[in-house]
Amino acid sequence: MLSKVAPALCSSFKGVLPSDLLEKYTVEGGYAKLEFDLAVLNDIQDQIVKAQGDSKKDGASMEARRKQRRNQAQATLNDDEAVELLKQGGFIA
Numbered sequence: 001m002l003s004k005v006a007p008a009l010c011s012s013f014k015g016v017l018p019s020d021l022l023e024k025y026t027v028e029g030g031y032a033k034l035e036f037d038l039a040v041l042n043d044i045q046d047q048i049v050k051a052q053g054d055s056k057k058d059g060a061s062m063e064a065r066r067k068q069r070r071n072q073a074q075a076t077l078n079d080d081e082a083v084e085l086l087k088q089g090g091f092i093a
Contacts, residue, residue, distance in 0.1 A: 005038060012041050 006018045025034045086092045 005034075008041060009037060012044060013037070 006021050009021060010016050010018060024030060083092070
C-alpha cells in the first residue's frame, strides 16, 4: 500500500523521500501516522479544488480573470507618474 501512496505524499510534502516514508510508517504507530498524513493530503487536495472551482472549465471565468489582471497592471503608475506624484507631495524636489 505504501508504494501506491508514496508518490502523492512525496509530491505534496516537498523534500520527503520514499525511504523517509518507509522509516516513518513501518515502525510502531506508523499506520496511524500514515492515516493522518493521508487525511492532510486529502484536505490539501480539497482546498485546491475548492479554490479552483469551475474556473478551469468555464471560459468566461478565465476571460474575466484575465481582464482583471490586465486592469490591475494598467492601474499601476509608470516611473514618470510616480516621480511626478512624489514631487507634488513634496517628498522630492
